[in-house]
Amino acid sequence: MAGLTLNHLYKRYDNSGKKKKIKNDFAVKDLNLVCEQGEFVALLGPSGCGKTTTLRMIAGLEEITDGEIFIGDRLVNKLHPKDRNIGLAFEDYAMYPPLNVYGNVAFNMRAKGVPKEEIDRKVREIAPLMQIDDLLDKMPVKLSGGQKQRVNIARAIIREPELLLMDEPLSHLDGKARQAMRTEIKRLINKIKCTTVYVTHDQLEAMSLADKIAIINFGVLQQFGTPTEVYDDPANEFVASFIGEPPMNILETTIINKDGTFFFTFEDSNLQIAVPKRYYSVVSDGFRCKMGVRPMDVLIGGPDSQGTSEEIATFENLGDERRIGVRVGDVLMMLITEDEKRYKRGDVIKLEVREEKTHLFDIETGDRIREKN
Amino acid sequence: MARIQLENVKKAFGKVQALDGITIDVKDKEFFVLFGPAGAGKTTILNCIAGIAMPEEGVVKFGDEVMNLTDPAHRNVAMVFENYALYPQMTVYDNMASALRSKLYKASEEEIAERIKWAAKTMKMENLLERLPSQLSNGQKQRVAMGRALVRTPNVFLMDEPLAHLDAKLRNSMRTELKEMQANLGSTCIYVTHDFMEAMALGDRIAIINKGKIVQIGTGDEIYYMPCNEFTAQLMGEPQINIFEATVAATNDGFDAKINVCGEEITLALPKDDNVYSKIKEQGMVRCDIGIRPQNVKYSFEPKEGYFKSTVYSYESIGNKSVIVAECGDYQLRMIAPNGLNVEIDSDVYIKLEMDHIILFDFESKEYIVRYDEASFIALAASKEEE
């Protein structure tokens, strides 16, 4: 059974009151998504892409312009948020300051008139799970950011919701706390096996937490797949450059035919990369497109390498790894190496590219160009 | 352009001792990074150099000149503030021209225009000159703040976390650009950051600051490979270095380290390394802390010779690679793995530590004692110095 189904979901904000007509006024446009029971799905995109709007529509906090939302088998379009059986852990979903942690976690059940012993049993059950057992008597103001988030999530899951919705729960935490909390969330969701929709703009968070990632831009779903799928097989240029850090190198290229072998060539550069054989059916001499390759798949060749000689524009020693930038035309092409050798600006290296790892994108639309079967 | 020296600088805010005897010597044209956790006093050091903060004790010298009593306007420094501090009522152009229009650093309008044109080109912001700061994104504001400093020819550039407010991706790409620009800067630069990648990538030398004191000064490689204590070791590297306790016991021809994994004692042979062995003998070492970087921890999901058993605490991607965290009782072990593995949480994992990459720390003081292959890393660090 699917945990959550979004069917042709639209959201349009009513702009009639505003003087300025916004051209594309769909915040969410024809969104289709099926999350399996117990799956952890991340909605990922830059700010203003419509991911939070989608979440708010699922929660019932935002009206739906068109489409259907199913939680389990129930059509919830017309249901009030409190009747949708969902748990919310929002970034700004503040705690009630006059209540201690226990009171905050219990608040919802108290409001519903659940018997006292039942509430107490449940709170005691969930507290160790979220590691807030020692915090139950504390007041919200005394908690650290990470602790607040744990209480927040405890409050969301105590009702045993069918669906857990989280909106950037980690964005207020700083580096180390954020990483630690990420691990905790992952373990917790793994334990309670609740279908979860998680909104974030941080691709790393989505990559490390989610079973599946829905990448959204301008209200339109770009790709929906597992982290590995979106990383290795991006649907278009947007996904390719949004996922991964440093981002994929994407360069405009003209393909030339040299004695039956196709090569990527680049303006103002003598770099040439062989086109993988599988693309021969779609390319031709003089074909213009964009080529993408991840920095991990660009290598430094040995002394007898066939690669093109290139001058190093930037060399960054990051301790764990080293990043090298090479100018290809006016684009800085990055490569990552764990090789211990120290280079400096101006050194010449042989550049090799794992040809089979290159992707082709349409020069106009940015859509992926795939080989024909 | 000048050499910047601070000698035993102290500064307190009320009862808080923000700086507690800071001594640094920044060479002319050096890119010097001040690195440490939030609240360590890094910004206060910059403020003392700029003259915004007055140290209670100690000397601030530019070249041979003592600057303690010189006001900020007369020190001829260019500063990039963490919150950019752009003048909101002025266009980007006027912001950048501000210093060159002051009485002290006056330049003709033609010269100003020329300098701004150059700086705007360097920072790739030619199209922003007519805008107001409120119309800029954070990344653009950061460029403007840098550009405003670049138009000047100061004694020193002071940069206070200029990339901190950008999101991870923009930060990394800006760092790369800054690195490329650095060569053209040709000027002394003191750069504050709490991001170890920025520190490593940009700094000719790095000073680690904690609680108002200097912990270590050295090149990136020195600090990364030979951290002076566990605090420094933990600051450098992502994911963090693994540090755990061990007892050392002599064997027939060498030494063993015994560590505790989930209540079980595991014996690991310490490979032969004259330098390490002599340090162990010298100290009569019984207990120590072992530091090992995640890339030197190997894993297997099948039992294997020389591997010990543990359970997976978490498995998550950190970008182009992933981290497996294994539960070992009192501590956890982080190790690098490729993306896209099918790893069940709480399943078994078998671990091998590459003992010829470890760093030994003192059990009590947490100070650096010795590491394997020390000589070659000293040579590596020195090769950088020569440049």
Next chain:
Amino acid sequence: MKTGKQRALYVLQNFLLIVYAIFALFPLIWMVLITFKSDTEVFTTTFLFHPTLANYQEVLLRSNYARYILDSVIVSGGAVLVSVIVGVPAAYALARYNFPRKEELAFQILSYKFAPEILVVLPLFMIYQKIGLYDSYVGLIWVYQLISLPLLIWVVRGYFEDISVEIEYAAQVDGYSWYQIFFKMLVPLIKPGLVSSALLAFIFAWNSFTFPLILSSNKVYPVTVAIMKYLGTDSAHYGQLAVASTVSALPAVIFALCIQKHLVRGLSFGAVKG
């Protein structure tokens, strides 16, 4: 895409707003109407009357009304000017520097506005008479500081606090002296707050009645007090009274309309946002 229900709601909303507008504006409209009536017609409640400009002639041409207005301008303008000169540096100090009992001091300044004017005006009357400030411009301007200064300091302080101190540092590093920074960088940034609070202070000072009533008599005669004259000793000239009131209210109304947008924004928003 409006449904019938939404449209009905829309009509109802506007209807209620119109009712309220009539209710709120009626006394003012009535006053303006009275200015065109002769004394005999003042009490008619119909809108039918013989319009006359006699009241205007009487008040504006045949009495000292222009002088009263001038007095009001001098006293209120002077009060605001002094408040700006004193208040802006005070607000800066309160916003930027830490000194013992800072918040208490700030609160004390605000507390000037708490006491009812009538309570403080009697002792002030005695004191003023003794030291010769009674019935003088300086005396009134001084006492008006109770009205204008707290308002100005509190609004402008908020503006200074919203300007990050790094902007001042940046300007220092750029080679500017403190005075240059203050006038070139800070004053433009606090301008919205300064202008709106100064104008509001001006209006409050203009409308002040208790202080000038008791602390001045012949030499200084602000318009609010002067209006009383038209009540007369024998008969009340309501028409003239209405003219005097209407004209005296004009500056406040004009100011308020001109700066309406800035007034609300200036008092409720900080300077450096976004």
